[in-house]
Amino acid sequence: MENTPKIPQHIAIIMDGNGRWAEAKGLNRTEGHKAGAKPVRDILKACHKLKVKYLTLYTFSTENWFRPQDEIKSLFSLLIQYLDSETAELMRQGVRLMAIGDLERLPPESLSALKETMKETSSNSSITLSLALSYGSRAEIVYAAKKLMEKVAKGVLDPSSLSQELFASHLWSSPLPDVDLLIRTGGDKRISNFLLWQLAYAELYFTDILWPDFGPRDLEIAINDFQSRKRRFGRA
Numbered sequence: 001m002e003n004t005p006k007i008p009q010h011i012a013i014i015m016d017g018n019g020r021w022a023e024a025k026g027l028n029r030t031e032g033h034k035a036g037a038k039p040v041r042d043i044l045k046a047c048h049k050l051k052v053k054y055l056t057l058y059t060f061s062t063e064n065w066f067r068p069q070d071e072i073k074s075l076f077s078l079l080i081q082y083l084d085s086e087t088a089e090l091m092r093q094g095v096r097l098m099a100i101g102d103l104e105r106l107p108p109e110s111l112s113a114l115k116e117t118m119k120e121t122s123s124n125s126s127i128t129l130s131l132a133l134s135y136g137s138r139a140e141i142v143y144a145a146k147k148l149m150e151k152v153a154k155g156v157l158d159p160s161s162l163s164q165e166l167f168a169s170h171l172w173s174s175p176l177p178d179v180d181l182l183i184r185t186g187g188d189k190r191i192s193n194f195l196l197w198q199l200a201y202a203e204l205y206f207t208d209i210l211w212p213d214f215g216p217r218d219l220e221i222a223i224n225d226f227q228s229r230k231r232r233f234g235r236a
Contacts, residue, residue, distance in 0.1 A: 008203075008223065009052070012057075021211070035212035040057065042215055048126060050223070054177065056173075058135070061132075061192070083116075090121050095128075096128045096129070137193045141196070178200065182203070
């Protein structure tokens with residue numbers, strides 16, 4: 001058993017390339033986002049089969065609010081459709097759904113559907129699927145700092161007691177563990193304000209494959225690459 005390759009406990013994915021995939025096929029960007037729903041299903045099933053415990057997807061960033069309003073409306077409409085069509089399957093697989101980000105900015109109908117599915121799946125424990133929505137890591141860190149400052153101002157927190165663990169517990173992502181493997185599709189090699197705190201010792205994997213074309217075999221290749229690396233966490 002000691003020689004069994006280790007499966008990453010927490011995989012995070014920057015699902016990049018939907019728009020370019022659509023444009024290459026002469027379609028509008030919305031069709032690319034629709035096509036991006038299938039790999040979400042397939043990768044979740046593959047992670048469940050491999051016994052990955054946490055899968056976090058960069059679904060909508062704080063910067064995405066600057067996109068055209070029609071595209072934003074379409075994206076949140078797709079979110080509702082995904083929740084409506086997939087909740088039964090999430091329950092069947094024992095998937096717990098979470099969301100991290102400034103969720104109060106979401107359209108009310110989308111937020112309501114999201115909360116309903118999160119409540120329905122809250123007792124599931126096979127794998128936790130986290131959607132990063134209206135998410136930006138710098139905003140998350142500022143949010144945590146403000147919460148801690150409020151506690152100090154109220155006299156319920158001694159600044160000298162601040163630790164990395166206490167700080168992390170005030171992040172949107174709490175109680176998710178740190179990321180083991182970050183995958184970014186679409187060819188770009190940057191983190192794009194995603195889970196900066198949680199990626200401190202993650203292994204990074206970049207692929208030119210556009211997200212709609214990313215499948216379970218590509219996930220296996222990324223995990224095989226992860227398993228070939230020596231994780232020293234700053235130690236010798």
